[in-house]
Amino acid sequence: MGRKEINCSWKKITNNIKDIFDFKEVLGSGSFSEVYLVRERKTGNFYALKCVKKKQLHHSNLENEIKVLKRIKHDNVVGLEDFYETRTHYYLVMELVSGGELFDRILDRGVYTEKDASRVIKQVLEAVSYLHQNSIVHRDLKPENLLYYSSEENAKIMISDFGLSKMADHGVMSTACGTPGYVAPEVLAQKPYSKAVDCWSIGVITYILLSGYPPFYEENETRLFSKIMKAEYAFHSPYWDEISESAKDFIRHMLEKNPNKRFTTEQALSHAWIIGDTAHNDNIIQSVGEQMQKTFAKSKWKRVINATVVVSRMRRLQLSHADPPAPAPAPAPAPLIQVLDVSSPEMCLNLIFVFQTHARCCIRYIYVL
Numbered sequence: 510m511g512r513k514e515i516n517c518s519w520k521k522i523t524n525n526i527k528d529i530f531d532f533k534e535v536l537g538s539g540s541f542s543e544v545y546l547v548r549e550r551k552t553g554n555f556y557a558l559k560c561v562k563k564k565q566l567h568h569s570n571l572e573n574e575i576k577v578l579k580r581i582k583h584d585n586v587v588g589l590e591d592f593y594e595t596r597t598h599y600y601l602v603m604e605l606v607s608g609g610e611l612f613d614r615i616l617d618r619g620v621y622t623e624k625d626a627s628r629v630i631k632q633v634l635e636a637v638s639y640l641h642q643n644s645i646v647h648r649d650l651k652p653e654n655l656l657y658y659s660s661e662e663n664a665k666i667m668i669s670d671f672g673l674s675k676m677a678d679h680g681v682m683s684t685a686c687g688t689p690g691y692v693a694p695e696v697l698a699q700k701p702y703s704k705a706v707d708c709w710s711i712g713v714i715t716y717i718l719l720s721g722y723p724p725f726y727e728e729n730e731t732r733l734f735s736k737i738m739k740a741e742y743a744f745h746s747p748y749w750d751e752i753s754e755s756a757k758d759f760i761r762h763m764l765e766k767n768p769n770k771r772f773t774t775e776q777a778l779s780h781a782w783i784i785g786d787t788a789h790n791d792n793i794i795q796s797v798g799e800q801m802q803k804t805f806a807k808s809k810w811k812r813v814i815n816a817t818v819v820v821s822r823m824r825r826l827q828l829s830h831a832d833p834p835a836p837a838p839a840p841a842p843a844p845l846i847q848v849l850d851v852s853s854p855e856m857c858l859n860l861i862f863v864f865q866t867h868a869r870c871c872i873r874y875i876y877v878l
Contacts, residue, residue, distance in 0.1 A: 561598060608664045697734050708774060
């Protein structure tokens, strides 16, 4: 198959990308791209550079990601700074985010409260509200895509990874995509869906932030999808005993099975748990941290680092130009799902899972018997 070209009026052509950037180290690698920590030679600024081979472009969501990122600019969204092309590659110059993943920061804390969780979710809601106002649906919100801007204690949250995002100018979509555990019931049922799917995902994330485990969890994915489609979850004792009723009410509105009744981002931002003083200030790190470590072994959440992530190694690189050690291989990314030919929730209970692996990327296709 020939190379697929991306038509973009503002892309910059160069013969050698290394004339523009000094490559410091590999931050991560996936099936279709590699990400490097780079320093721009002209300015000395650090960036994350996502490199995609043209011959692999038909496998990636790069063109969609570029269209979405070029359209948006928000304090809580990782930005696309520039876009380069050589004879063989495309290069996305991404804003550098160095604070690490949301879950890792929580596990490293000594004190963590409901108020902390509320502040995180408020920032996520503000960013997603901005996306929705611009007719963009993220479609793959999950903790791995929520990053801290820096290592500072009060660093802001950044949303990353727009590979599955959709510009939904007409409001309704039908392509089934997402990550198991965070995907909305209407997506699994392959019904037309809207930006409400993002609000469902935020509800799942909120639940995890307050308990340390997901609202929908089954080793068997048929049962997992069945629970999601029924919105079958609970606030179990003792993990939820000290959590405020306001937080539970917020989650109920976000995990509403009917997307037409589910909270919008605007409604969520007006809820007392977000803007009021109802979030408890008790330290819940012991309970939440323990459950996170049990349910999500830390390595399970260490996915391929995308074009927005750099860990504390960057600080060392700013102080020294010594060659860094080779990074450890990145674990496989979370499996994506595509639901094929599913016309009702009941039919989804009769499934055969066919696994098709492309390098490190596992895509699960669901077929109805």
